Each structure stands twice: as structure tokens, then as C-alpha cells.
Amino acid sequence: MNVFQESCCSILGVLLVFLLQGGPNPYNTPQPPHDCALVTPLCPYRALPRSTLTVTPDSPVFTGETVSLTCVIESDHSDWRYEWYKGGNNSVMLQTSDRYTVNRDTLTIRGANESDQGQYWCRGQRDKRPKSSQSSSVSLSVKDLPTSTVIVTPKTIFTGETVNLTCVIEFDHNNWRYEWFKDSVMLQTSDRYTVNRDTLTIRGATESDQGQYWCRGQRDERPKSSQDSNRINLSVNAASSLLLVAGVVLGLLCLLIFISLLLLLWRYKKNKDQQRNINQTSVPNQSGESQPENSPLQSDPDHIYDDVTEVKKRHKDDPESYWEVIYSEVTVQKEISVDKG
Numbered sequence: 001m002n003v004f005q006e007s008c009c010s011i012l013g014v015l016l017v018f019l020l021q022g023g024p025n026p027y028n029t030p031q032p033p034h035d036c037a038l039v040t041p042l043c044p045y046r047a048l049p050r051s052t053l054t055v056t057p058d059s060p061v062f063t064g065e066t067v068s069l070t071c072v073i074e075s076d077h078s079d080w081r082y083e084w085y086k087g088g089n090n091s092v093m094l095q096t097s098d099r100y101t102v103n104r105d106t107l108t109i110r111g112a113n114e115s116d117q118g119q120y121w122c123r124g125q126r127d128k129r130p131k132s133s134q135s136s137s138v139s140l141s142v143k144d145l146p147t148s149t150v151i152v153t154p155k156t157i158f159t160g161e162t163v164n165l166t167c168v169i170e171f172d173h174n175n176w177r178y179e180w181f182k183d184s185v186m187l188q189t190s191d192r193y194t195v196n197r198d199t200l201t202i203r204g205a206t207e208s209d210q211g212q213y214w215c216r217g218q219r220d221e222r223p224k225s226s227q228d229s230n231r232i233n234l235s236v237n238a239a240s241s242l243l244l245v246a247g248v249v250l251g252l253l254c255l256l257i258f259i260s261l262l263l264l265l266w267r268y269k270k271n272k273d274q275q276r277n278i279n280q281t282s283v284p285n286q287s288g289e290s291q292p293e294n295s296p297l298q299s300d301p302d303h304i305y306d307d308v309t310e311v312k313k314r315h316k317d318d319p320e321s322y323w324e325v326i327y328s329e330v331t332v333q334k335e336i337s338v339d340k341g
């Protein structure tokens with residue numbers, strides 16, 4: 001109501017009282033109180049106290065948060081009884097319950113969820129005049145917390161392997177603090193576990209590492225947390241017998257190839273040494289003076305041979321001994337018969 005309306009109402013109210021009393025009030029009859037609810041064709045004589053509804057935290061509210069709605073009545077009176085309602089035309093009066101707490105001018109909703117969305121309004125009541133206040137309403141919107149997902153690498157895990165679990169939060173903000181859990185026990189960096197922001201690393205996986213793993217994000221601003229991620233059942237498999245057999249076969253094959261290479265190398269070296277000896281033996285015959293070709297001696301009546309004495313023993317493989325052999329020239333003369341007479 002603006003100043004013009006209040007002035008109008010005041011003047012009309014005085015005129016109405018004057019007319020009802022038949023003119024001036026010579027007998028000083030009681031006047032109606034200033035807070036009476038007299039109504040004129042244009043406006044009320046005095047409006048009911050106004051109420052204002054505030055929401056903490058600001059809407060939208062995220063699931064799981066605690067919401068406080070406060071009803072403030074602009075009045076000098078303090079003996080108000082507060083009534084809380086949810087809905088439009090078919091409003092339901094709210095009472096204290098497991099999730100709702102009505103404490104005079106404050107309605108508290110614990111663990112808000114999507115079912116808490118809607119129109120909320122409040123009103124004050126008292127025994128004396130004014131008996132009520134105007135109502136005030138506010139619309140409450142509830143949104144889901146950001147979702148989080150765990151990704152495991154590798155998909156199939158064997159004992160002794162290194163496993164990485166990554167927490168992915170679907171939200172625009174990136175200032176998250178990541179919390180990791182195994183079977184509801186929060187994990188910290190240790191000898192075998194490393195927590196590095198969004199990644200949990202397990203080194204040398206064993207069967208004791210089997211269980212349910214999940215993550216969650218925390219931050220200082222709203223939303224202060226993410227939803228709990230999906231539970232990942234981590235299974236650690238013993239080394240497969242097939243893989244073990246394949247490893248043994250591969251090892252034997254590598255050993256066989258290695259032995260074959262050694263044998264080939266040994267034969268190559270042996271052949272090379274033999275060729276070197278042959279080359280050394282043929283050098284004196286190639287570099288020395290050409291020797292007359294010796295032909296085998298034939299025995300016949302016209303030749304006389306002397307006995308051959310071995311001058312020096314030599315080894316058949318020693319090429320130097322050939323140079324120590326001394327040959328002598330043998331002259332063969334024919335026997336001439338002389339006829340006597």
C-alpha cells in the first residue's frame with residue numbers, strides 16, 4: 001500500500017466514523033483502535049502484517065543438503081504461532097516429522113531430495129488482534145549432486161600386476177578433493193596404495209586386494225560433495241596355467257635358439273682355423289723357387305742306386321723342415337763291355 005492509499009483510507013475512515021456517529025463526537029465516545037480491520041469500498045483501513053519467507057542455502061538446493069526456510073513477520077508483536085504449508089490450491093500443513101522440523105519461525109528439511117520440490121508458504125497466527133498475518137510463498141528447486149564413476153585399468157587383473165582406478169566426476173568445476181574407499185574403509189597412501197588426486201594405484205596386486213572400491217568428491221563450495229560412485233568389485237586372478245605353459249615353451253624355444261647359435265659360431269670358428277693352417281702350409285711352395293718335378297725311380301739293370309740315409313727327422317706338418325732337405329746328384333753310367341781279342 002502506498003502513501004496515497006494510506007492517506008485515502010485514513011480520511012475515508014474518519015468520515016465514516018463521523019457519519020456513523022451523526023456528526024462530531026461531543027460525548028467522547030470510544031474511537032475504533034488503529035489496528036482495526038475496517039473495510040472501505042477502496043481499500044482496507046489497515047493491512048494485516050506482512051510476512052517474508054527466506055531460504056538457506058539459495059535455491060537450487062542439491063540433494064542431501066539441509067534446507068532452512070525462515071518466516072519473518074513485520075510486526076511489533078512477538079507472540080506469533082507459525083503455520084507452514086506446502087503446495088498450491090491443495091496445500092498441506094507441515095508438522096514435525098523424521099525429515100521436517102518446525103521450530104517457531106523456521107522450517108528445516110534434512111536430506112533434501114526431489115520430492116521436496118514445490119511451493120512453500122507460511123502464515124502467522126495469534127490470539128489477539130491482529131489474529132493473523134499475510135502469507136508469503138517461495139518455490140524450492142532440488143537438483144541431484146554431480147555423479148561420479150570409477151574406471152579400472154586393466155579390465156582383467158592377475159596377481160603381481162599394477163592396477164589404476166580413476167574417479168571421474170561429471171561437473172564443470174575441477175577443484176575436487178577425492179576420497180577413496182574399500183569396503184567402506186577410507187584408503188590412504190601406503191606402501192602398496194598411492195592416492196594421487198583422481199587416481200588410486202595398487203602395486204603388486206594380490207588376492208587380499210579383492211573387494212568393493214568406490215570414490216567420492218569433496219569441495220569447499222556448493223555443491224560440497226558429489227554422489228558416491230558406482231561400486232567396483234575388484235577380482236584378482238591367479239596366473240593362468242595356459243599362460244604358464246606358454247611361458248615355459250617360449251623359454252625353451254629361446255634356449256634352443258641360443259644353443260644353435262653357439263654351435264654355428266663354434267663350427268664357423270673351427271673352419272676358419274683350418275683354412276688358416278692350409279694357407280700357411282701352401283705359402284712356402286708358392287714363394288720358393290720352382291723345384292724340378294720328381295718322378296718315381298724305376299729299377300732296371302742299367303741303373304745303380306746308392307743307399308739313401310735319412311739325414312734328419314722331420315714332422316710331416318712342419319713346412320720349415322722342407323728347407324732342410326739336401327739333395328745330391330746321382331750320375332748313372334752305363335757299363336761298357338770290352339771284347340777281348
